[in-house]
Amino acid sequence: xxxxxxxxxxxxxxxxxxxxxxxxYLGELYGNPSSMHTFGGQVGKKIQQARQRVADFINAxxxxxxxTSCGTxxxxxxxxxxxxxxxxxxxxxxxxxxxxxINNLYKHLQKTKGYEVTFVPVDExxxxxxxxxxKSMSDNTAIVSLMWANxxxxxxxxxxxxxxxxxxxxxxxxxxxxxxxxxxxxxVKKTGVDMLSLSGHKIHAPKGIGVLYVKKGFKFSxxxxxxxxxxxxxxxxxxxxxxxxLGKACELAKANLPIMDTRVRELRDYLQxxxxxxxxxxxxxxxxxxRLPSTLYIGFDAxxxxxxxxxxxxxxxxxxxxxxxxxxxxxxxxxxxxxxxxFKSAHGSIRFSLSHYNTKEEMDIIINTLVxxxxxxxxxxxxxxxxKMV
Amino acid sequence: xxxxxxxxxxxFLKPRNVGExxxxxxxxxxxxxxxxxxxxxxLKVNENERILDASFMTxxxxxxxxxxxxxxxxxxxxxxxxxxxxxxxxxxxYLGGLPKAKMHCSVMGQSALKKAIANYRGVxxxxxxxxxxxxxxxxxDFEIIDxxxxxxxxxxxxxxxxxxxxxxxGQCLDRIEEVIESVKAKG
Ligand SMILES: Cc1ncc(COP(=O)(O)O)c(C=O)c1O
Ligand code: FES
Numbered sequence: 001x002x003x004x005x006x007x008x009x010x011x012x013x014x015x016x017x018x019x020x021x022x023x024x025y026l027g028e029l030y031g032n033p034s035s036m037h038t039f040g041g042q043v044g045k046k047i048q049q050a051r052q053r054v055a056d057f058i059n060a061x062x063x064x065x066x067x068t069s070c071g072t073x074x075x076x077x078x079x080x081x082x083x084x085x086x087x088x089x090x091x092x093x094x095x096x097x098x099x100x101x102i103n104n105l106y107k108h109l110q111k112t113k114g115y116e117v118t119f120v121p122v123d124e125x126x127x128x129x130x131x132x133x134x135k136s137m138s139d140n141t142a143i144v145s146l147m148w149a150n151x152x153x154x155x156x157x158x159x160x161x162x163x164x165x166x167x168x169x170x171x172x173x174x175x176x177x178x179x180x181x182x183x184x185x186x187x188v189k190k191t192g193v194d195m196l197s198l199s200g201h202k203i204h205a206p207k208g209i210g211v212l213y214v215k216k217g218f219k220f221s222x223x224x225x226x227x228x229x230x231x232x233x234x235x236x237x238x239x240x241x242x243x244x245x246l247g248k249a250c251e252l253a254k255a256n257l258p259i260m261d262t263r264v265r266e267l268r269d270y271l272q273x274x275x276x277x278x279x280x281x282x283x284x285x286x287x288x289x290x291r292l293p294s295t296l297y298i299g300f301d302a303x304x305x306x307x308x309x310x311x312x313x314x315x316x317x318x319x320x321x322x323x324x325x326x327x328x329x330x331x332x333x334x335x336x337x338x339x340x341x342x343f344k345s346a347h348g349s350i351r352f353s354l355s356h357y358n359t360k361e362e363m364d365i366i367i368n369t370l371v372x373x374x375x376x377x378x379x380x381x382x383x384x385x386x387x388k389m390v
Numbered sequence: 391x392x393x394x395x396x397x398x399x400x401x402f403l404k405p406r407n408v409g410e411x412x413x414x415x416x417x418x419x420x421x422x423x424x425x426x427x428x429x430x431x432x433l434k435v436n437e438n439e440r441i442l443d444a445s446f447m448t449x450x451x452x453x454x455x456x457x458x459x460x461x462x463x464x465x466x467x468x469x470x471x472x473x474x475x476x477x478x479x480x481x482x483x484y485l486g487g488l489p490k491a492k493m494h495c496s497v498m499g500q501s502a503l504k505k506a507i508a509n510y511r512g513v514x515x516x517x518x519x520x521x522x523x524x525x526x527x528x529x530x531d532f533e534i535i536d537x538x539x540x541x542x543x544x545x546x547x548x549x550x551x552x553x554x555x556x557x558x559x560g561q562c563l564d565r566i567e568e569v570i571e572s573v574k575a576k577g
Contacts, residue, residue: 092547122428304426306451310392310402332426343424347449379407380455382430 001316004362008202009151009179009295009353010320011019015204015243022151022206022247025241031317033238034229039162043240050247053255054211057189057250058177058196066212066220066233069245071199075145077223077234078174078195079105082143084268085172089142089224093118095128097335102176125287126155134165143172148180152196152322152335152351153286155294156184163192170216182253183260183292194218200242204355205249209242241275258354265293268354271363272296278371279302280387283323285349294354297322299345300374302383305332311373317366320351344389373377394452395486401456406463414490418506420498425554427454427495431461431502435510439470446502453485453492460484461499470507472530477540478552479499493552497537523565526558534569546570 005013031040033047051062060177068074078223079092079102094106109115118136121129130144137144144166159175166173174195177186182203188196193215200209214220214233226235276282281301300308305321312319332346339385341349352366378384394402411432421428427450434443444462448455460481464474478496482488488496521530537543537552546566552555555561 109430302423302449304450304454305453307402310452312394314403343426347423347426380405380447381449382419382428 002061004125004317004365005364006352006354006358006362007318007320008355009351011201011207012204012355013357014206015249017252018205018248022245024242025244027164027358033240034227040052046244047240047247049236052116053247053251054198057186057254058198058213060213061216062211063231064188064216066214066230067214067238067246068212068234069239070208071176071197071202072210073223074197074199074210075099075102075174075176076105077212078197079109079143079145080223081195081218081220082145082172082174083109083117085219085267086142087238089140090114091118091138091140092142093120093133093136093144095120095122095146095213096338097122097126097152098145098147099176099178101178102145103334120194122155123368124339124341125290126150126285126335127287127290128157128162130158130162132164137166137169137171139218141169143174143354145174145176147176147178149177149183149292149295150178150286150335152333153297153339154179154292154353155286156292158178161194167192177362179292182256183294185257188213188215200246200249202286203246203249203253204241205246205326209239209246211246242260247333250385256356260293264354265357267358267360267363267377268294268296268352270360271352271354271366272298273362273365275370278367279374281345281384281389282374283345285336285339285345296352296354297349299336299349301344301348301389302381303348303374303377305348305350308348308370308373309378311376312366312369315365315368315369319366321351322346322349322351344383349361393451393489394456397460397484397486398453398456398488401459401485402452403535405446405448405455407445407459407466409445411443413443414418414445415543416506416510418445418502418504420502420505421450423449423559427451428499429458429502431458431497431506432500433465433506433510435470436439439510441465441470441473442486450495451492453488453495454498456485457481457488457495457499458502461503470510473503474504474507478562491551492547493541494554497552509544523569524553524555524558524562526555526562528557530552531569533568535573536573537569538573543570 011173031043033044051065054065106117146157149156163173163218172194175193176197178199181198196213201207222233224235251253285297322336336346412434412506414426416433430447446458448458478500481496481499518530520530523531549566556566
């Protein structure tokens with residue numbers, strides 16, 4: 001069966017060019033990049049190149065790039081460094097729609113370390129309450145950390161504006177740009193963030209490789225204390241193969257940005273328009289404008305997400321849902337709840353996330369499959385009768 | 391990935407007895423839109439209290455649909471007295487087992503059946519006995535005690551898997567823990 005992969009916010013295909021770049025280093029070029037000999041040194045050189053490519057991707061200096069094991073580690077390292085830099089400041093500001101990669105760390109800090117965490121709420125469109133955010137900033141705030149793009153809705157936070165405010169008040173600012181990277185332009189110099197997290201597997205590099213950008217001048221303390229690797233900012237022999245792959249992926253992502261904003265956006269908009277038109281009782285979660293060009297999070301009244309996914313799965317279509325029943329917990333997604341999306345469509349919300357590998361043909365397959373699937377489930381649902389909610 | 395048996399998949403993809411039932415003389419409803427699953431069970435019962443036919447309408451995940459479908463198959467031909475003895479395990483067994491986190495789907499089937507039987511007999515289901523523990527999912531301490539005893543539940547997570555209690559806002563988790571402890575203490 002042909003797979004229609006529309007779950008790129010979960011993970012992405014490793015690009016062929018990335019695989020080609022990595023293969024020699026998985027095989028004969030296995031040296032340790034820290035070694036004095038030429039055999040290892042050539043790997044070190046290749047890592048330098050990768051670091052430069054990552055830096056170019058986000059307009060940073062190569063020295064500001066720290067390789068980590070994943071986006072989650074980057075997030076944890078950022079918060080950890082902030083806490084260590086300002087041990088007397090016991091307050092953190094974030095949002096109530098963050099990824100578990102960082103959200104659960106906040107809960108941990110609240111519970112075990114006595115931190116006060118302000119979870120700034122979002123409105124129905126997924127926008128932050130900026131007034132409350134700015135009012136919450138105080139001398140006691142160790143760090144403000146906000147995701148750039150939401151992994152479920154794709155809604156974008158005004159990171160540049162917030163970073164500016166934080167800078168003015170002398171508060172450290174971190175952004176989790178794991179979902180933004182490769183989809184919208186990122187320029188750390190222009191944006192003025194102090195730290196920024198990336199994850200390889202969301203931009204066509206392998207899983208298990210991440211980056212933390214750390215602005216020059218910040219007194220960074222490592223999460224993993226060990227060897228001198230990454231200039232003492234992250235101990236452990238480098239994941240050479242993945243770092244090299246990520247370098248290539250960043251180069252490609254930079255080149256592909258215009259495609260995201262044109263062809264991929266058109267595909268997403270086509271999918272969105274068609275589904276809204278062909279399926280009554282459907283609605284898009286999150287703002288339509290301030291949103292990643294590749295994400296469509298759409299809710300269907302009176303049906304449940306897991307059932308939808310399972311029926312799509314039978315046709316080889318890969319997507320995600322905010323449904324409780326797919327996550328192991330029993331409440332629908334905390335993001336939808338934070339946005340006060342009504343239960344009637346929250347449970348039946350499906351996320352399609354595209355990449356430049358997707359085609360118009362695939363959008364048609366999704367549309368032609370989904371229309372009868374929803375109808376089928378509604379025929380079974382006690383909350384749907386004669387074409388509407390009951 | 392979905393950890394469903396072939397029977398669950400089969401009953402989900404080809405559910406038996408879907409839709410309103412013509413001539414139904416008993417209806418049992420459980421769950422709600424907010425909870426994420428809901429089941430309406432229709433029964434056609436003859437004067438000897440035998441279930442001649444059954445059908446369902448379900449909003450929910452694959453195992454909720456499969457549990458509903460299985461339930462209708464199981465109870466067809468039973469007398470109401472026989473049906474009243476049905477447990478959630480019977481439903482789950484019929485399907486070759488349900489993943490732990492989905493056991494509440496079988497509980498939902500049992501609960502709808504109880505309500506349908508009461509509906510037929512004209513019995514009012516009284517206010518639930520016991521104290522409310524989980525507001526989100528309308529679960530009392532009596533229900534938790536029953537579930538803990540009947541299924542040997544040990545943790546709050548187990549309770550959530552069976553009754554959903556605690557799976558919403560989470561405010562009641564401490565209270566659930568207390569109830570579990572009280573059952574353990576009494577042996
Ligand atoms: C916004 C966001 N942050 C962090 C992560 C975690 O990244 P990783 O899977 O590399 O740990 C993800 C991916 O799941 C994400 O979407
Ligand atoms: S009261 Fe039990 S989960 Fe909210």
